[in-house]
Amino acid sequence: MPSCPRCDAPVGEEARYCAQCGAPQTEDAAEELDEYVQRQAEQVAGSGGGGSGGTESSASDAFPSTEDLTDREQLWRRGSYVLGYGTIVVALTRVPAAESWPLLLGGIAILPPIRRLTAEPLGSPLKREVMAGIYAVFALIGIALFVLL
Template sequence: MPSCPRCDAPIDDDARYCAQCGAPQTEDAAEELDEYVQRQAEQVAGGSGGGKPEGGGSAGSDAFPPMEELSDREQLWRRGSYVLGYGTIVVALTRVPAAESWPLILGGIAILPPIRRLTAEPLGSPLKREVMAGAYAVFALIGIALFVLLG
């Protein structure tokens, strides 16, 4: 019984790929794998795999341009959202057993920029910054109120 040249696992005579490491065992399998990797690389480089939902839609790459293409105001919003969101989550995690930590965690999550991407597909468009800030404020106020009342 032959073995895989990459991992030395035993393989069948007619195996195209190694069952242990996935290495191609025939020239045809190697060419097929190369073509697949090339297609995937072209897809990623061409932007067609960059967060666009299947079948197009308004949540495509135009809705979320790379950081370099954003205005100064949008970059400041995005960076501030990360700082505020993760900061709130870290503070809330220090109080996890307490009831006030959960609204603070939700508020921190609500303000994070990736939430815009995650909600864009089911909602049809990304949440506006004002909506995200409002959700953060509501959760933060609930958490602070619980802290004052229960603390």
């Protein structure tokens, strides 16, 4: 009886996949798996991480790939990640304190993926300026609580 090349589990003569680890056992099965993975990757990339059939083209238009962004847009995106994650880290160091929660919400609000997540329920993505305004409000509340408390 042959064994799986990945996990050495016994597999049947006619098995296309290993019952233990799921590794393909034939060239046809490997090609089928590659095609399936490619289709799934294209579907995820085309739909912006999920969504229903009609929103796939609008999601890819609203969120262009990194290569399609101008230098200014790439700088904005990178800055948003740095500012958002930096604020989240600062907030997590102060978790028991009251000022940590607005800072945490502000850090999450400025992250670029939040625009993508809010686009579907709102009908369109929020503008970057709106996200920066939400961040500023939460950050100011957090700083005010830090000073007052």
